[in-house]
Amino acid sequence: MKASAHYAPIAQRLFDDVRAATASRLGVTRESYGAGESRAIGILTEFARANGFVTYVDRAGNVTFSLAEIRRERPVLCGSHMDSVPEGGNFDGLAGVVAGLLCLLRQRDEGRRGLHPLRVLALRGEESAWFGKAYLGSSALFGRLPRSLLDARHRTSGATLAACMREVGADVDAIAAGEVLLASHAVAGYIELHIEQGAVLDDARRAVAIVPSIRGNVRYRNIRCIGQAGHSGAVPREHRHDALFAAAHVINELDEYWKTMLNAGADLVMTCGVFGTRAEEHAISRIPGEVDFSFEARSADHDVLTGALAAFDATLKRTAEEYGVRFETGSLLQTAPATMDADWIAVLEQAATQLDLPTQHLPSGAGHDAAMFADAGIRSAMIFVRNQNGSHNPDEAMRLADFMDGVELLYEGVNAFV
Numbered sequence: 001m002k003a004s005a006h007y008a009p010i011a012q013r014l015f016d017d018v019r020a021a022t023a024s025r026l027g028v029t030r031e032s033y034g035a036g037e038s039r040a041i042g043i044l045t046e047f048a049r050a051n052g053f054v055t056y057v058d059r060a061g062n063v064t065f066s067l068a069e070i071r072r073e074r075p076v077l078c079g080s081h082m083d084s085v086p087e088g089g090n091f092d093g094l095a096g097v098v099a100g101l102l103c104l105l106r107q108r109d110e111g112r113r114g115l116h117p118l119r120v121l122a123l124r125g126e127e128s129a130w131f132g133k134a135y136l137g138s139s140a141l142f143g144r145l146p147r148s149l150l151d152a153r154h155r156t157s158g159a160t161l162a163a164c165m166r167e168v169g170a171d172v173d174a175i176a177a178g179e180v181l182l183a184s185h186a187v188a189g190y191i192e193l194h195i196e197q198g199a200v201l202d203d204a205r206r207a208v209a210i211v212p213s214i215r216g217n218v219r220y221r222n223i224r225c226i227g228q229a230g231h232s233g234a235v236p237r238e239h240r241h242d243a244l245f246a247a248a249h250v251i252n253e254l255d256e257y258w259k260t261m262l263n264a265g266a267d268l269v270m271t272c273g274v275f276g277t278r279a280e281e282h283a284i285s286r287i288p289g290e291v292d293f294s295f296e297a298r299s300a301d302h303d304v305l306t307g308a309l310a311a312f313d314a315t316l317k318r319t320a321e322e323y324g325v326r327f328e329t330g331s332l333l334q335t336a337p338a339t340m341d342a343d344w345i346a347v348l349e350q351a352a353t354q355l356d357l358p359t360q361h362l363p364s365g366a367g368h369d370a371a372m373f374a375d376a377g378i379r380s381a382m383i384f385v386r387n388q389n390g391s392h393n394p395d396e397a398m399r400l401a402d403f404m405d406g407v408e409l410l411y412e413g414v415n416a417f418v
């Protein structure tokens, strides 16, 4: 692929420059609506201007890049996020924006255009690590940033989100009022290239995948199992109300349910990421009276999520009776699964065939801004690029050749999209 060879060194330089400007003790640190994110945006803005692109800061503080020509057709947005988790990897988010810039360059160089003008969108604030909530930049665009979130504090500086947004030129009053800053009907489609954050593609020996859906989730953040503390030597089993044995029983039951669902072909992952006895009172000789844990199920299928939740609630009820304990779940948090646009998927499949690029469908287990765009009624698509060593860590990797395969697919997809 001749085009890839020409654009690969440009991509490499952008990745290197952004990495150098946002390096931290380990990996890179690009705070949402903060300094690292702004430095990364600054580098891409400089690159865009040097190439004659038009740059524009929207009212949520995100930045758009496009060719200087004026076209009235509704644009296709190619976006991803500029922030990272603390001490994260260089490619999570950044890869998608760099990919978009390469497509703009290539459109300019080759004089090729799609039906819809391409606009590259560098989104702010996708990672929940900084203010406790994900998709800040995209949800602000659709008037969906909860007002109360503007008072959330940055995990290290303590500054409020409102102050950080104002600092980068966002219209905080409009965001607080829930004003729609980007009308869905003004956009023809949204596409996002992103590194895969698991190891499926690496195992399958494929460079890229087309994403059919983004998993939604159901979550209980703080579940408390309340039993009765007691002496570990003196209380016989039938008199015990062991909170930990009860909670562990719940998880074992869930694991069985999960296996059954997988055998039936369902898309489902389940996690108890938090699990613990009270450090201030636990002891080797004490029957735990209280255990705190979390529950999360993710699926691309709405019915599977509903079923998992019902199974979880039923397991709690049975276990409470069997072990003589009580469960307090707190409030349920839910995010609906997002389906990617079938026409977009067909366009990408055809482009992959023409490029002789082996692909597969791979649902996204992690959340992405594309889910916000799909939820706002915009036809959305995603391309995954193979990535080694996982994600949200400094060892995250991506081979440049794989990335360029993804960019080829993105370029053909954007140009063919109608």
Ligand SMILES: [Zn+2]
Binding pocket: 081, 092, 093, 126, 194
């Ligand atoms: Zn990401």
